[in-house]
Amino acid sequence: MNIHSWQEFEPFEDEICRMDCGNFGESAWGPATWKAMFNNRKLLVILHPVADKVLAGFVVAAYAGNEGELLKICVESKHRQKGAGSLLLTRLNRGLVAKEVGKLFLEVRDDNESATRLYQKFGFEEIGRRSRYYSHPVCDAVLYSLNLR
Numbered sequence: 001m002n003i004h005s006w007q008e009f010e011p012f013e014d015e016i017c018r019m020d021c022g023n024f025g026e027s028a029w030g031p032a033t034w035k036a037m038f039n040n041r042k043l044l045v046i047l048h049p050v051a052d053k054v055l056a057g058f059v060v061a062a063y064a065g066n067e068g069e070l071l072k073i074c075v076e077s078k079h080r081q082k083g084a085g086s087l088l089l090t091r092l093n094r095g096l097v098a099k100e101v102g103k104l105f106l107e108v109r110d111d112n113e114s115a116t117r118l119y120q121k122f123g124f125e126e127i128g129r130r131s132r133y134y135s136h137p138v139c140d141a142v143l144y145s146l147n148l149r
């Protein structure tokens with residue numbers, strides 16, 4: 001399911017904020033931030049539902065012109081390593097190409113092995129590194145990009 005607006009997002013707000021909080025803790029966005037993101041940027045959110053308003057995962061990207069940025073991808077722990085993350089990323093890439101986006105960027109903690117493997121499997125290439133960018137615990141940020149077309 002593809003979501004482009006706050007109105008489409010709102011019925012899933014509680015479920016997404018719960019997952020966001022559970023997976024990203026302090027850096028979760030919360031309802032006000034989600035709303036502001038929809039107001040200020042073009043967002044594409046892809047949901048992977050398993051039942052009515054129950055999600056296995058979601059991915060969100062912002063885009064402008066030819067470029068997009070993957071902001072978050074998250075699969076509930078009980079649904080991981082069964083292909084849900086790959087499905088979300090495939091659908092995101094397809095959705096962005098339909099919006100004329102040709103290049104996707106992202107940033108990930110260097111110690112996030114599962115996410116890094118997922119991105120590398122899709123052909124993302126490392127384009128930079130921000131030393132000790134993250135805290136709790138301190139870790140480099142690695143920047144990746146992928147040509148979508």
Ligand SMILES: CC(C)(COP(=O)(O)OP(=O)(O)OC[C@H]1O[C@@H](n2cnc3c(N)ncnc32)[C@H](O)[C@@H]1OP(=O)(O)O)[C@@H](O)C(=O)NCCC(=O)NCCS
Binds near residue numbers: 076087
């Ligand atoms: C990263 C994440 C989205 C992957 O979701 P997933 O549904 O498990 O991904 P998939 O099952 O599609 O796996 C895709 C590939 O990632 C790699 N992978 C996934 N989990 C892994 C793990 N725990 N260890 C090593 N590799 C892993 C594998 O290479 C796998 O490919 P393969 O099965 O063909 O070998 C999920 O682990 C997650 O939500 N993590 C917490 C949130 C997060 O860190 N998000 C990224 C930063 S925004």
